[in-house]
Amino acid sequence: MYETQSDNQHPYGVTVLYGGSGTGKTTLLARAVAEHCQYAPTVVLDVTHDLRELLVGSQHSPRTLHPNVTVHYYTSLEGYEWSLKQWFMTFSAGDIVFIGPPEKGGDPSESIRLFTAILTSTKHSKRFSVYVCDEAELLFSNNQFSRQYDNAIYTARNRHASIYLAAKRPTRIPTNVRSCAMRAVVFKLRADADARATEELGPSELFRDRVQNLTIGKGLYYCGQGPGEELPILDSRESPIPWLETAPEVYSKRR
Numbered sequence: 001m002y003e004t005q006s007d008n009q010h011p012y013g014v015t016v017l018y019g020g021s022g023t024g025k026t027t028l029l030a031r032a033v034a035e036h037c038q039y040a041p042t043v044v045l046d047v048t049h050d051l052r053e054l055l056v057g058s059q060h061s062p063r064t065l066h067p068n069v070t071v072h073y074y075t076s077l078e079g080y081e082w083s084l085k086q087w088f089m090t091f092s093a094g095d096i097v098f099i100g101p102p103e104k105g106g107d108p109s110e111s112i113r114l115f116t117a118i119l120t121s122t123k124h125s126k127r128f129s130v131y132v133c134d135e136a137e138l139l140f141s142n143n144q145f146s147r148q149y150d151n152a153i154y155t156a157r158n159r160h161a162s163i164y165l166a167a168k169r170p171t172r173i174p175t176n177v178r179s180c181a182m183r184a185v186v187f188k189l190r191a192d193a194d195a196r197a198t199e200e201l202g203p204s205e206l207f208r209d210r211v212q213n214l215t216i217g218k219g220l221y222y223c224g225q226g227p228g229e230e231l232p233i234l235d236s237r238e239s240p241i242p243w244l245e246t247a248p249e250v251y252s253k254r255r
């Protein structure tokens with residue numbers, strides 16, 4: 001069930017970002033990740049390399065991660081396990097692990113396998129407090145893992161981890177996963193079925209119309225508002241990220 005608004009003033013729990021192609025999901029996700037990874041070890045499934053380009057930068061764009069953040073890259077489960085063994089690797093606040101194919105546009109299956117292992121195995125999942133998955137439909141395209149994801153998400157929530165799932169099509173995310181979201185940012189959705197799927201969040205009848213009329217970078221922010229309450233609009237570049245405003249304080253108490 002959706003949790004109440006007062007439970008939402010902390011950086012934990014499941015956050016879903018929905019929106020059609022090019023609506024601003026990765027832009028907002030990158031800002032959330034940049035903030036989170038300063039406080040808690042963060043793992044990111046980034047099959048398109050979009051997040052790493054925004055965060056780590058490239059020839060043409062500067063790094064947006066805090067200079068104290070250390071970046072790690074893995075492309076396969078074997079490579080990851082090998083490096084844990086070889087280097088007695090541990091991850092802490094200030095570490096971010098990117099998982100994706102070696103080449104931009106490469107086959108994502110190995111990266112999905114590794115991210116799934118990290119999220120769902122008790123051996124690996126305890127190493128991280130923040131799990132981020134851009135293009136989250138990919139996780140659920142093979143329903144062999146479905147049950148494991150459910151359990152992993154519940155366990156992570158219970159130990160105050162944060163999970164981010166960004167998807168173009170909410171209808172591709174299983175209903176039970178969608179419904180454990182503590183908050184959602186819904187950008188413009190193109191398919192009517194997808195907009196309808198988000199009505200489960202939408203307290204007002206106007207929700208679907210509002211979703212379909214959003215402009216680029218604008219998302220409706222849902223965090224447990226009651227029926228009839230207005231949902232604020234977040235701008236993926238400009239607005240402060242409401243659930244991260246308390247992060248410095250919350251994480252400093254946890255240490």
Ligand SMILES: Nc1ncnc2c1ncn2[C@@H]1O[C@H](COP(=O)(O)OP(=O)(O)OP(=O)(O)O)[C@@H](O)[C@H]1O
Nearest residue numbers: 019020021022023024025026027216217235236237
């Ligand atoms: N708030 C904003 N205002 C103006 N432009 C924005 C805003 N947020 C994102 N953009 C621009 O819109 C484009 C798409 O953004 P982004 O990559 O975040 O979308 P996306 O939802 O992740 O798309 P996809 O599903 O294709 O990955 C980018 O060029 C980005 O710079």
Ligand SMILES: [Mg+2]
Nearest residue numbers: 025026050134
């Ligand atoms: Mg994107």
